[in-house]
Amino acid sequence: MNKVIAIANQKGGVGKTTTAINLAASLAATKRKTLLIDLDPQGNATTAAGIQPEKIKTLYAHYFEKAAVKECIQTSPDNYDVIPSGEDLIALEVAIRNDGNQGFLSSSLKPFEDFYDYTIIDTPPTLNQLTIEALFCASGTLIPLQCEYYSLEGITGLMKTIETLSSKNMTSNRVLGIVRTMVDMRNNLAKEVSDELEKHFPSLIFNTLIPRNVKLAEAPSHGISGIKYMPNSYGAKAYLALAGELIRRIEYV
Numbered sequence: 001m002n003k004v005i006a007i008a009n010q011k012g013g014v015g016k017t018t019t020a021i022n023l024a025a026s027l028a029a030t031k032r033k034t035l036l037i038d039l040d041p042q043g044n045a046t047t048a049a050g051i052q053p054e055k056i057k058t059l060y061a062h063y064f065e066k067a068a069v070k071e072c073i074q075t076s077p078d079n080y081d082v083i084p085s086g087e088d089l090i091a092l093e094v095a096i097r098n099d100g101n102q103g104f105l106s107s108s109l110k111p112f113e114d115f116y117d118y119t120i121i122d123t124p125p126t127l128n129q130l131t132i133e134a135l136f137c138a139s140g141t142l143i144p145l146q147c148e149y150y151s152l153e154g155i156t157g158l159m160k161t162i163e164t165l166s167s168k169n170m171t172s173n174r175v176l177g178i179v180r181t182m183v184d185m186r187n188n189l190a191k192e193v194s195d196e197l198e199k200h201f202p203s204l205i206f207n208t209l210i211p212r213n214v215k216l217a218e219a220p221s222h223g224i225s226g227i228k229y230m231p232n233s234y235g236a237k238a239y240l241a242l243a244g245e246l247i248r249r250i251e252y253v
């Protein structure tokens with residue numbers, strides 16, 4: 001059964017794409033059949049996954065030109081599949097909203113229910129219809145968070161939206177956990193915020209801390225994950241550990 005996980009936080013630059021890419025690569029490294037869906041028109045996950053933006057069909061083609069979802073799927077050098085994104089997803093977002101077609105992504109993924117073990121969805125830094133589509137079809141949401149003063153305020157809206165969707169029985173989505181990203185424990189404020197998070201969300205916080213590590217930032221320019229680029233780096237090891245923790249949370253319950 002395909003476990004669909006949305007990576008979301010409406011705050012920009014918190015490590016959503018880096019988490020999506022490296023989790024997909026880590027899950028693929030454990031021989032779990034994995035699909036990464038880039039739902040951000042910025043297309044960062046697409047290029048970081050090593051997909052050439054010139055050669056792709058996005059979900060725009062599926063929605064407007066009746067292309068099969070299969071025609072959109074590419075394979076990354078890290079051995080996971082990718083449904084890429086591009087700027088045309090901006091028009092897709094408007095169309096889904098105007099057509100009242102909520103749940104479009106969910107129905108598009110139905111044929112793949114038994115094919116993938118995991119589907120990871122990277123979302124844009126806003127709570128727009130594309131993010132809602134991801135939340136709607138995911139069974140769990142993972143929230144990357146930077147340990148900064150305002151970081152908590154940004155996620156309350158997201159958590160409320162997930163609660164509202166679930167309470168109306170529109171989705172079985174729940175917050176799987178909060179991942180602390182770009183952590184530098186030499187920074188006192190980061191340490192304070194990190195401690196606060198552990199106090200407030202003891203069951204939600206992932207134990208694995210993702211350190212600030214330049215190898216994770218360099219890897220996308222090579223079109224590969226940090227796991228493949230520098231397997232022994234702290235960043236790569238942290239994402240492999242995070243994948244292990246995620247698997248334990250999801251599969252061993």
Ligand SMILES: Nc1ncnc2c1ncn2[C@@H]1O[C@H](COP(=O)(O)OP(=O)(O)OP(=O)(O)O)[C@@H](O)[C@H]1O
Pocket residue numbers: 011012013014015016017018019040042044123124125181182183210211212213214216217218235
């Ligand atoms: N652990 C890390 N160590 C060092 N650099 C990182 C780390 N995580 C992310 N970065 C860098 O920080 C920047 C923002 O990360 P990323 O693109 O993953 O965030 P995002 O939440 O997807 O951003 P957006 O909201 O724009 O989609 C990128 O340049 C990325 O390479």
Ligand SMILES: [Mg+2]
Pocket residue numbers: 016017018040044045122123
């Ligand atoms: Mg991103």
